[in-house]
Amino acid sequence: MDGSPPPRGGAVDSIGRWARVQGGALPWERYMEIALYDPEGGRYQQRDSPFGRSGDFYTAAHLGPAFGRTIARWVLSIDAQLGHPDPFRLVELGPGDGSLARDLADEIARRSDAPERFEYVFIERSETLRRRALEGAWAGPASRLRRSVQGGIGDRGVFVGAVVANELWDALPARSLIRTGGVWRERTVVWNGERGAWGLGEVVSAIGYAPLPDDEEGTVREVSLVGESLIRAVADHLGAGALLILDYGGTTEELGVRHPTGSISTLRRHRAGGDPLDAPGTSDLSVDVDFGRLRAAARAAGLVEMAYRSQTEALAAWGLGEVAEELRRAAPNDAERVRTHLAVKSLGFGFERFRALELAAPGRPLRARPTPT
Structure with a gap:
C-alpha cells in the first residue's frame, strides 16, 4: 500500500459490523466479498474504474480488438454447430467496463449474416460496472445486436447460446484453508477496527465437488464454492450451447507447487504485493483459479468438457493469427x-x-477447434 491510513466508512465499516456479529473474526470468503462488492465501498462499486490505465489492472481485452474478435470466432463456431438458432443468447459474466463486449459484438456483427439473431446479455452484480459496460460497448456495427442486462444467469429461464467469462472466476469470493496439525482449517480475518490479522476457524473435512489434498503442514489453498455454484447455475440454464472460462490458474497439483502459501493477491494502480488485510476496498483482490476443482464441479453438474488448454493455445485454435493479419491490413499507418x-x-x-x-451443455455434443501443431 501507499502508507496512507485506511479509509473510514465503506468496506471498513461493513467488515467491522460483520466481525462484531461473528465474535471479532469473519471468514476470508466474507472479507473478500465485502472488499470487492460491498455496495457501500467495495472496490467494484466505486466511481473510479478498476480497469485500464487509470485503474488497478488490465485484461487481455484492453490490449486491442484482437482478443475480442478472436473470441467472437469461437462464439460463431458454437452458433454454427447449433444450426444458427434464433435467438442466440450470448451471455457475458462480469463484463467489467465493456471492452470485451465491444470488440466481440463488433466482430459478430461484421461476420454474421443475421446479427439481429444475437442478443448480448450482461450479467454483472455491480451496478457501477453494469452501467459502465453498457455505456462503453455499443457503437458502430455492434449496435445491430440486441442487448439486455440480467442480475443472474437464471433470470429468464433456459436458453440456447454461449456464455463467456474473462477474468471473472479469480474475483469470486473464495474460502481460504490452511493445513495445520494434520487437518484443514478455515482461515479467518480477525478485525481490530482498522485492519485485520489472520486467525484460525473451524476444521474443514470436506468441501465442494473434489477432495482436499493431503498437503504438507502450513500449505494454504483457496476454494471458491461461489465459483462451483455458478458452474451449476450455468448447467441448469444452458439448454444447448457452451461455456468458456478464461482466467489465470492451473490444476490443483500445479497450484500446490506454485503457491504453497496461497494465491491471494492484491493490485492497486498496477502495483502488486500489498497486504490484503490492509485498507479493504482500495485494492483489487484475487485468487488463482483451481481448474482441477472447477472441472470436477462441471462434471458433477453434467457439463461436457470440450477442451482445457492454455489461453495461448486456445486463441491460436480460434484464429488469432487470421484476426491479427486482418487488423494489420486494415491499419491506416505503420504506427x-x-x-x-x-x-x-x-x-x-x-x-x-x-x-x-470450454464446456458444452449436456445432450448436444460440440467440438472444440484443435490446437494448431
Missing part, C-alpha cells in the same frame, strides 16, 4: 501496425498463467 503486432505478441507471451476451459 498502428506496430501497435497491433505488439498487442498480439503480448497475447501470446504475456498470459502464460492463463487457461481456457
Whole structure:
C-alpha cells in the first residue's frame, strides 16, 4: 500500500459490523466479498474504474480488438454447430467496463449474416460496472445486436447460446484453508477496527465437488464454492450451447507447487504485493483459479468438457493469427501496425498463467477447434 491510513466508512465499516456479529473474526470468503462488492465501498462499486490505465489492472481485452474478435470466432463456431438458432443468447459474466463486449459484438456483427439473431446479455452484480459496460460497448456495427442486462444467469429461464467469462472466476469470493496439525482449517480475518490479522476457524473435512489434498503442514489453498455454484447455475440454464472460462490458474497439483502459501493477491494502480488485510476496498483482490476443482464441479453438474488448454493455445485454435493479419491490413499507418503486432505478441507471451476451459451443455455434443501443431 501507499502508507496512507485506511479509509473510514465503506468496506471498513461493513467488515467491522460483520466481525462484531461473528465474535471479532469473519471468514476470508466474507472479507473478500465485502472488499470487492460491498455496495457501500467495495472496490467494484466505486466511481473510479478498476480497469485500464487509470485503474488497478488490465485484461487481455484492453490490449486491442484482437482478443475480442478472436473470441467472437469461437462464439460463431458454437452458433454454427447449433444450426444458427434464433435467438442466440450470448451471455457475458462480469463484463467489467465493456471492452470485451465491444470488440466481440463488433466482430459478430461484421461476420454474421443475421446479427439481429444475437442478443448480448450482461450479467454483472455491480451496478457501477453494469452501467459502465453498457455505456462503453455499443457503437458502430455492434449496435445491430440486441442487448439486455440480467442480475443472474437464471433470470429468464433456459436458453440456447454461449456464455463467456474473462477474468471473472479469480474475483469470486473464495474460502481460504490452511493445513495445520494434520487437518484443514478455515482461515479467518480477525478485525481490530482498522485492519485485520489472520486467525484460525473451524476444521474443514470436506468441501465442494473434489477432495482436499493431503498437503504438507502450513500449505494454504483457496476454494471458491461461489465459483462451483455458478458452474451449476450455468448447467441448469444452458439448454444447448457452451461455456468458456478464461482466467489465470492451473490444476490443483500445479497450484500446490506454485503457491504453497496461497494465491491471494492484491493490485492497486498496477502495483502488486500489498497486504490484503490492509485498507479493504482500495485494492483489487484475487485468487488463482483451481481448474482441477472447477472441472470436477462441471462434471458433477453434467457439463461436457470440450477442451482445457492454455489461453495461448486456445486463441491460436480460434484464429488469432487470421484476426491479427486482418487488423494489420486494415491499419491506416505503420504506427498502428506496430501497435497491433505488439498487442498480439503480448497475447501470446504475456498470459502464460492463463487457461481456457470450454464446456458444452449436456445432450448436444460440440467440438472444440484443435490446437494448431
